[in-house]
Amino acid sequence: MAPIHHAVAATDVRSPAQEATPYLDALCDYAALTPARLNVPGHKAAPAGDRRIVDALGCAPFELDVPPLLWGVDRGASPTPMERALELAAEAWGAKRTWFLTNGASQGNQATCLALRALGTTVVVQRSVHSSVIDGLVLSGLVPRFVSPTIDTDLGVAHGVTPAAVAEALADAGDDVAGVYIVTPSYFGAVADVAGCARVAHAAGVPLIVDEAWGAHFGFHPELPENALRHGADVVVSSTHKLGGSLTQSAMLHLGDGPFADVLGAQLERTHRALESTSASSLLYASLDAARHNLAVNARVLLDRSLATAAELRAAIRDEVGLDVADEAFLRYDDVIAFDPLRVVVDTRATGLDGQQVGAHLRDVVSVDVEVLSRAAIVAVIGPGEPNDNAMELVRGLALLPPASGPLPDWEAATVTGTPELSPREAFLAPTEVVPAAQAIGRISADSLATYPPGIPNVLPGEHITADVIAALQHCVAQGGWIRGALTDAVTHLRVVRR
Numbered sequence: 233m234a235p236i237h238h239a240v241a242a243t244d245v246r247s248p249a250q251e252a253t254p255y256l257d258a259l260c261d262y263a264a265l266t267p268a269r270l271n272v273p274g275h276k277a278a279p280a281g282d283r284r285i286v287d288a289l290g291c292a293p294f295e296l297d298v299p300p301l302l303w304g305v306d307r308g309a310s311p312t313p314m315e316r317a318l319e320l321a322a323e324a325w326g327a328k329r330t331w332f333l334t335n336g337a338s339q340g341n342q343a344t345c346l347a348l349r350a351l352g353t354t355v356v357v358q359r360s361v362h363s364s365v366i367d368g369l370v371l372s373g374l375v376p377r378f379v380s381p382t383i384d385t386d387l388g389v390a391h392g393v394t395p396a397a398v399a400e401a402l403a404d405a406g407d408d409v410a411g412v413y414i415v416t417p418s419y420f421g422a423v424a425d426v427a428g429c430a431r432v433a434h435a436a437g438v439p440l441i442v443d444e445a446w447g448a449h450f451g452f453h454p455e456l457p458e459n460a461l462r463h464g465a466d467v468v469v470s471s472t473h474k475l476g477g478s479l480t481q482s483a484m485l486h487l488g489d490g491p492f493a494d495v496l497g498a499q500l501e502r503t504h505r506a507l508e509s510t511s512a513s514s515l516l517y518a519s520l521d522a523a524r525h526n527l528a529v530n531a532r533v534l535l536d537r538s539l540a541t542a543a544e545l546r547a548a549i550r551d552e553v554g555l556d557v558a559d560e561a562f563l564r565y566d567d568v569i570a571f572d573p574l575r576v577v578v579d580t581r582a583t584g585l586d587g588q589q590v591g592a593h594l595r596d597v598v599s600v601d602v603e604v605l606s607r608a609a610i611v612a613v614i615g616p617g618e619p620n621d622n623a624m625e626l627v628r629g630l631a632l633l634p635p636a637s638g639p640l641p642d643w644e645a646a647t648v649t650g651t652p653e654l655s656p657r658e659a660f661l662a663p664t665e666v667v668p669a670a671q672a673i674g675r676i677s678a679d680s681l682a683t684y685p686p687g688i689p690n691v692l693p694g695e696h697i698t699a700d701v702i703a704a705l706q707h708c709v710a711q712g713g714w715i716r717g718a719l720t721d722a723v724t725h726l727r728v729v730r731r
């Protein structure tokens with residue numbers, strides 16, 4: 233399919249009701265009543281213990297930190313403030329229904345995998361999904377049929393999957409497929425063809441699930457890509473705290489208004505309940521209500537500013553520092569149809585330093601932290617409404633990098649993978665033992681191990697460990713990469729299923 237060279241424009245006009253923050257307001261109203269609190273949490277809105285936390289945070293977080301099922305907040309005449317907050321979130325993203333999450337998008341991926349198991353036993357999954365999807369496979373017992381993402385060999389990063397690759401995987405996944413699970417945008421901001429993947433999944437009679445952890449802001453500005461729900465995804469997992477502006481660990485799970493809404497809605501209601509704390513944090517919920525309001529009402533102004541900051545940053549890095557910034561270059565890959573302009577990916581290879589060294593320099597010299605430090609690149613994330621001060625500090629820091637000692641040696645991305653023997657769940661729950669790497673060859677892995685870059689799991693629970701896989705893991709470490717999930721940095725030992 234020909235790449236679409238520009239992000240799809242946001243479509244809708246959101247209702248004036250989006251001006252409200254019902255859940256946040258209900259918490260504030262409750263706190264203003266200064267009730268006698270003979271319930272939990274035990275800090276009673278004014279912690280009697282260590283004052284240091286109050287000195288650090290002030291009293292407000294304690295006053296608004298209330299237990300669940302509070303009358304007038306979560307309970308009472310319908311719609312309760314909580315019900316209204318959820319309806320407004322669903323409207324803002326274009327969902328049939330939305331659930332708030334207090335254990336991140338990780339919880340959303342796990343709840344979705346559990347829900348999908350009601351539709352079948354196999355799932356077509358992008359190989360580079362986040363580890364929480366693999367945890368979801370373990371919880372649900374779903375058996376994966378993987379689709380490989382494209383690897384950007386310049387930067388050593390994994391992008392996304394094409395509809396054609398999804399169709400091929402569906403064709404040989406058997407009869408009992410529960411759905412298709414993809415992740416877009418990528419960590420580096422590459423956006424896949426969600427509409428195309430939804431068409432392919434629906435033609436095969438299964439739902440499309442999109443882990444849109446990195447795209448909470450999508451669809452709120454015409455210069456940003458549209459969100460996955462509006463492209464026909466059936467379930468979307470969103471890490472609202474990443475780029476949506478809510479507190480860390482708060483996230484949302486959205487149900488699309490498509491052909492699977494009834495069956496998935498009923499399942500998600502149950503699996504969300506199973507995985508949500510019975511004492512979910514009111515502070516996290518309130519921050520989701522406020523972040524939704526901010527995006528729905530103020531997005532145009534806020535994101536105008538973010539986009540201007542990102543554009544200034546790109547230009548300064550290119551013109552003043554002389555480094556390359558990846559953006560349109562991503563579009564040469566078949567699986568990338570747009571990119572997130574708020575992720576500024578700086579190609580650091582020409583400095584002769586790897587991303588970790590660049591990151592250490594930025595911290596020490598200009599006190600700047602960036603989101604990603606890979607071998608060949610660093611990624612700066614521009615938040616909603618972010619002015620350009622921090623971005624310009626990054627430029628100053630990059631300009632002060634020590635002189636290049638020559639380009640980095642060529643990098644070989646480790647994309648070798650194991651072969652499945654047991655389902656992730658069977659292997660995860662089996663008795664295990666830790667053995668030296670040489671003795672792990674031929675054994676079944678109990679863990680998930682992924683080379684960074686590019687972050688594709690090379691071994692999953694249940695996969696047969698080959699000599700090639702061990703060599704690829706150790707080669708990655710020797711080249712300055714790291715292995716997510718490894719027991720030791722140098723991958724000297726692995727956890728395997730006991731024979």
Ligand SMILES: Cc1ncc(COP(=O)(O)O)c(C=O)c1O
Pocket residue numbers: 335336337338339341361362364415419443445446471481483
């Ligand atoms: C693609 C993807 N999905 C899910 C998650 C999990 O999100 P959270 O940290 O909100 O649990 C992450 C976290 O980085 C992620 O990158």
